[in-house]
Amino acid sequence: MYILIVSSSQDPNSRSRILAQECQHAFDDMGINAKLVDLDELKVPNFDNDTIYQTEQYQYLHSLTIEAAGVVLCSPTYNWGCCSELKKYIEYVGSTDENHVSALxxxxxxxxxxxxxxxxxxxxxxxxxxxxxxxxCIINPYNVYVHNRHWLDGRLTDERRPRLVKSMKVMAELCTLLEGRTYQSEWEL
Known part of the structure; x- marks a missing residue:
């Protein structure tokens, strides 16, 4: 079992990327296998529901996601929402056609x-x-929200770090508990 951490910022000085790395450290400290992927490094093309299925980026991201027990989605907040690169990742790995099934x-x-x-x-x-x-998807109710006042000298403050660690502990526990589930979902209402 592993947990996939997705960093979706395109900003070279991204705080959400730092948070993704902090999540990786939290899992490492717990002895939980986690993999970190940075979408900025992959240069993911726009989703077109056609040729993307042949791209290396799609195949890599789909494989990583479908095998993961859970996914930590790290994003900057723009216009009161998650960034477009994160949405593009969801379109990529969530798409389904006659030859592909959603990894989510x-x-x-x-x-x-x-x-x-x-x-x-x-x-x-x-x-x-x-x-x-x-x-x-099962959404962990312990999300992590970090704003300007939670940073000091480029590092997460001691006040906010316990929330990140607790959220990753809950994530690991939920993944472990649901590993033995007896159902498998598909497109349905």
Missing amino acids: FDKVVTFVNAAGLPHSYMAHSALATSLMIDFK
């Missing part, structure tokens, strides 16, 4: 968001709802 069905998902202000703490809500309804 039944995944445990934790949202980790970096923002400037404390006001957009529900920025992940639209994506969370979509993942629950479309892919029957």
Whole structure:
């Protein structure tokens, strides 16, 4: 079992990328196998529901995601929502046609968001709802929301770090508990 951490920021000085790395460290400290993928390094082409299935990026991301017990989605907060690169990742690995099946069905998902202000703490809500309804994902109620006041000298403050660690512990426990589930979801209402 492993947990996939997806960093979706395109900013070279991204705080959400730092948070993704902090999630990796938290899992390492717990002895949990986790893999970190940075979408900025992959240069993922736009989703077209046609030629993307032959791209190395699609095949790599789909394989990593479908084999993961759960996914930690790390994103900057823009315009009161998660970034477009994260949405593109969901379109990629969530798409289904006659030859491909979504890699997101039944995944445990934790949202980790970096923002400037404390006001957009529900920025992940639209994506969370979509993942629950479309892919029957289990959304970890212990999301991580970090804004400007939670940083000191480029590092996460001691006040906010316990929330990140607790969220990753809950994520690991949910993945472990659901590993033996007896159902498998597909497109259904």
